[in-house]
Amino acid sequence: MDMLRRIGAALRLVESGILVVLVTVMVAIAAWQVGARNLFGTGLLWGDGLVRVLVLWVAMVGAMVASRNDEHINIDAVTRHVPERFRRHLKRFANLFTCAVLFTFAWYSLQFVLLEYADEIVAFALVPAWACEVVLPVGGLVMALRYLVHVVAPP
Numbered sequence: 350m351d352m353l354r355r356i357g358a359a360l361r362l363v364e365s366g367i368l369v370v371l372v373t374v375m376v377a378i379a380a381w382q383v384g385a386r387n388l389f390g391t392g393l394l395w396g397d398g399l400v401r402v403l404v405l406w407v408a409m410v411g412a413m414v415a416s417r418n419d420e421h422i423n424i425d426a427v428t429r430h431v432p433e434r435f436r437r438h439l440k441r442f443a444n445l446f447t448c449a450v451l452f453t454f455a456w457y458s459l460q461f462v463l464l465e466y467a468d469e470i471v472a473f474a475l476v477p478a479w480a481c482e483v484v485l486p487v488g489g490l491v492m493a494l495r496y497l498v499h500v501v502a503p504p
Contacts, residue, residue, distance in 0.1 A: 361417065368410045375403035398473025402481040409488035416492040419444070419504045440503050448496035455489030462486055 378393070379400050385392040393399075415421045423443075428436055466479040 364410065364414055364417075368407065368414055371403055371407050371410060375400055375407060378403070395474040395476075402472060402476075405481070406484050409484045413488050413491050413495075416495045419496075419499055437503065441500050444496050444499040444503060448493050448500060451489050451493035451496060455486045455493055458482075458485035458489055 378396050382392045382396045382400070412421070428439055431439055462479050462482050462485065465482060466477070470478040472478040472481045
């Protein structure tokens with residue numbers, strides 16, 4: 350059990366580190382684009398495309414980080430009015446529903462990425478679109494698995 354905790358802690362650290370790097374790179378490139386355009390009348394040709402992709406990656410990795418402890422935005426209008434003895438069951442049902450939606454999202458986003466791979470679409474520069482979009486099925490699967498764990502053991 351101690352080994353699982355250490356692996357979980359290492360994964361949390363890696364996930365958080367990836368998020369920090371992505372946000373830093375995204376802000377730096379966006380700032381460079383603004384500065385270069387205002388000062389020199391030019392910018393990186395691929396800068397805007399990369400920033401758009403980084404926004405997608407930051408959103409998905411941020412969602413993965415939020416799913417670690419079920420810290421997503423949630424609507425608890427119902428749980429406030431449910432007796433305490435039913436809240437845990439209601440939370441498990443909500444987690445199961447979230448898990449099902451995320452597995453569906455992961456499946457269809459995987460199909461989308463495979464189509465982009467087959468069509469050899471380029472996102473920007475020479476970077477293939479599928480490489481930019483692979484975070485969708487991976488993030489969806491990670492979050493689905495986390496919510497599956499939350500069904501068994503709500504945080």
